[in-house]
Amino acid sequence: xxxxxxxxxxxxxxxxxxxxxxxxxxxxxxxxxxxxxxxxxxxxxxxxxxxxxxxxxxxxxxxxxxxxxxxxxxxxxxxxxxxxxxxxxxxxxxxxxxxxxxxxxxxxxxxxxxxxxxxxxxxxxxxxxxxxxxxxxxxxxxxxxxxxxxxxxxxxxxxxxxxxxxxxxxxxxxxxxxxxxxxxxxxxxxxxxxxxxxxxxxxxxxxxxxxxxxxxxxxxxxxxxxxxxxxxxxxxxxxxxxxxxxxxxxxxxxxxxxxxxxxxxxxxxxxxxxxxxxxxxxxxxxxxxxxxxxxxxxxxxxxxxxxxxxxxxxxxxxxxxxxxxxxxxxxxxxxxxxxxxxxxxxxxxxxxxxxxxxxxxxxxxxxxxxxxxxxxxxxxxxxxxxxxxxxxxxxxxxxxxxxxxxxxxxxxxxxxxxxxxxxxxxxxxxxxxxxxxxxxxxxxxxxxxxxxxxxxxxxxxxxxxxxxxxxxxxxxxxxxxxxxxx
Ligand code: G6P
Numbered sequence: 001x002x003x004x005x006x007x008x009x010x011x012x013x014x015x016x017x018x019x020x021x022x023x024x025x026x027x028x029x030x031x032x033x034x035x036x037x038x039x040x041x042x043x044x045x046x047x048x049x050x051x052x053x054x055x056x057x058x059x060x061x062x063x064x065x066x067x068x069x070x071x072x073x074x075x076x077x078x079x080x081x082x083x084x085x086x087x088x089x090x091x092x093x094x095x096x097x098x099x100x101x102x103x104x105x106x107x108x109x110x111x112x113x114x115x116x117x118x119x120x121x122x123x124x125x126x127x128x129x130x131x132x133x134x135x136x137x138x139x140x141x142x143x144x145x146x147x148x149x150x151x152x153x154x155x156x157x158x159x160x161x162x163x164x165x166x167x168x169x170x171x172x173x174x175x176x177x178x179x180x181x182x183x184x185x186x187x188x189x190x191x192x193x194x195x196x197x198x199x200x201x202x203x204x205x206x207x208x209x210x211x212x213x214x215x216x217x218x219x220x221x222x223x224x225x226x227x228x229x230x231x232x233x234x235x236x237x238x239x240x241x242x243x244x245x246x247x248x249x250x251x252x253x254x255x256x257x258x259x260x261x262x263x264x265x266x267x268x269x270x271x272x273x274x275x276x277x278x279x280x281x282x283x284x285x286x287x288x289x290x291x292x293x294x295x296x297x298x299x300x301x302x303x304x305x306x307x308x309x310x311x312x313x314x315x316x317x318x319x320x321x322x323x324x325x326x327x328x329x330x331x332x333x334x335x336x337x338x339x340x341x342x343x344x345x346x347x348x349x350x351x352x353x354x355x356x357x358x359x360x361x362x363x364x365x366x367x368x369x370x371x372x373x374x375x376x377x378x379x380x381x382x383x384x385x386x387x388x389x390x391x392x393x394x395x396x397x398x399x400x401x402x403x404x405x406x407x408x409x410x411x412x413x414x415x416x417x418x419x420x421x422x423x424x425x426x427x428x429x430x431x432x433x434x435x436x437x438x439x440x441x442x443x444x445x446x447x448x449x450x451x452x453x454x455x456x457x458x459x460x461x462x463x464x465x466x467x468x469x470x471x472x473x474x475x476x477x478x479x480x481x482x483x484x485x486x
């Protein structure tokens with residue numbers, strides 16, 4: 001039968017794509033490639049797989065590339081109206097959904113779901129619709145589509161209506177909110193999000209904690225028409241549903257894929273000469289014979305960098321024997337700087353670091369070394385030399401830094417890990433675990449980690465590295481694909 005469908009058999013959709021373009025002064029366009037789990041996953045299936053990555057044009061360079069028809073084979077960038085995109089991305093995805101799933105609101109004054117929110121929500125719908133239409137247009141008959149993250153929650157439902165033949169998956173890289181917190185959203189919005197997701201044949205999460213939270217939220221949204229299976233003990237969990245509440249019920253499978261670190265890539269990359277150079281510079285900054293507590297984060301509100309600094313200050317108070325003998329190396333790289341609350345948070349991080357340095361610093365010792373300019377080679381250098389890694393997010397889907405440090409560490413590194421990070425499920429046993437809000441407890445954990453005998457530290461690091469690499473990015477992707485293809 002002749003078909004007007006596209007030719008691609010495997011499609012991925014995400015807001016941020018694998019490539020970005022910049023326009024240089026002479027008008028030429030330059031491409032920069034990104035990394036991450038999806039990039040390795042797609043390269044693992046090879047160029048013959050007819051794969052297509054649908055993503056959004058994010059900056060002026062990307063939009064120009066779309067207009068000039070410049071592009072990579074295998075990538076389709078959508079030039080969605082810049083204001084619609086800003087409302088959907090900054091307004092809804094990053095200021096509402098990210099806040100709900102990471103529980104970031106200061107609730108006496110926020111959130112306020114008024115007229116402005118409704119206007120932005122309409123943009124979120126339009127932006128999701130643009131993705132659904134592009135995917136419907138590009139996908140071959142019975143193709144597999146994997147949609148990524150909270151930016152695109154409505155896509156599975158919209159796409160199912162346009163193309164019921166497709167196998168649709170959605171993967172959440174964030175936590176999912178507990179039902180009491182999710183209930184803050186207006187009821188119709190909650191329902192739209194859940195029904196949007198349930199358009200998928202399969203929903204993937206990073207841990208069972210987030211998967212179960214989704215199932216509870218889904219059940220609560222519409223008890224007459226949405227029926228999560230009992231989450232106890234059954235590894236094949238699912239949500240059954242029907243628009244009428246009567247048979248035939250459709251089933252959405254729920255799966256968990258704990259994305260791991262890419263050991264092969266990290267080990268090779270961390271021994272290149274630029275990393276060695278940065279290690280020498282960092283060692284000089286830290287000073288001879290001192291221990292290093294390292295943290296590397298994008299400056300997200302959920303990463304808890306300020307409380308990390310407060311805990312370090314508490315350590316210097318409670319254990320003055322560490323003064324002059326330890327340095328906190330904190331890399332806080334810029335993220336989402338269009339949002340004022342992110343800019344303010346970055347300034348707060350800077351202030352907290354400056355306070356510690358002026359209170360405790362001596363002519364030969366700077367207690368906190370803070371860098372805010374992204375430098376991947378320097379991050380790897382810090383991973384290699386860290387004595388302690390501090391990963392204390394208030395809530396985190398997984399946290400790959402916790403998984404990367406043990407893989408790259410030269411001589412073993414003690415991991416101080418928040419019990420609210422997804423990585424805790426896999427790494428908790430060999431980490432020093434903290435409640436991220438408890439700065440005195442975190443200071444105690446830092447002391448314990450700094451005092452850990454080197455032999456024990458090396459043994460734990462080995463076990464952490466094994467757990468951290470159990471599901472490398474390529475397998476993580478292939479596993480999802482396999483589940484959807486059956
Ligand atoms: C973090 C989250 C992902 C999310 C990404 C978006 O890495 O873990 O779930 O997709 O942020 O970041 P962006 O810079 O595109 O806003």
